[in-house]
Amino acid sequence: MTKWLVVGTDQRLRIANELLVKSGIDSEYICTDTFNEQLKQTLISTKPDHLLLPLLMMEQSIPADYLKVGSSVYSGSTSAEWRQQLVEKGITHTNYLENEQFIWRNAQLTAEAFVHVFYEHTKRQIAGKHFYIAGFGRVGKAIAHTLHQLQATVTIVARADEQLAEAEIFGFNTLPLNDTTIFTHGYLVNTIPAPWLDPNQSGTVHVFDVSSTPGCLKHSNSTEYYTIHLKLPGKHFPEDAAAVLVDAILRISIDERGTKCSKENESD
DSSP states (O other): OOEEEEEOSSHHHHHHHHHHHHTTOEEEEEOOSSOOHHHHHHHHHHOOSEEEOOSSOOSSOOOGGGSOTTOEEEESSOOHHHHHHHHHHTOEEEEGGGOHHHHHHHHHHHHHHHHHHHHHHHOOOSTTOEEEEEOOSHHHHHHHHHHHHTTOEEEEEESOHHHHHHHHHTTOEEEEOSTTOOOOSSEEEEOOSSOOBOHHHHTTSEEEEOSOTTOSBGGGOOOTTEEEOOSHHHHHOHHHHHHHHHHHHHHHHHHHHHHHHHHHHHHO
């Protein structure tokens, strides 16, 4: 039977393993975000055909020599050097953060989780409030749509003309983003995964950062009006987030098998 190994401290990964087992898959779970002795011994004893790793880069990557030749690895962020080691070992690697279905469904969960964060943090209703949303990628779009549905006024802030144009088509207010952009009222939700914001630009406007580390603040500046909220789906909706992840990787694994079969048929 095909063997799976799920690795990571994020509770969605623990639940993902449970979902795999419930579906009849032989799967084991290790609660760690780094390569340690327990993980090493488990890899040696189980020799997994499929390895599911955390969304964020592991503190210490798994040496490719401990992975089975011909196996498949599914992960979030990893280093180019490590991915090259997998290629040289004949191991297939897929970044599930680049899978469109996963991205969009995860964005929807992030948007709903942000609503929970906002209510919890401010004790205020969303209807009638003004929100700037920095970035109009998948997460930005999902949050904008959710806030609009809750009767908030939404202004999309972006550098790219195409994002501003798209936001206008959807009926949102827009504001070009540059080093002199000033946020004057309401709340700012950042979805841009890079340091771009000087606290002087936002003043007393509260900034909810839902992007990845290191966040949007320049030069590690700190302000009482800034909070960062990482991995929202896994924290607020772990079961739903796990289901989205499992669905994505199983689809990916099916596609991989189809590709391998096609190549084998071509070589016959």
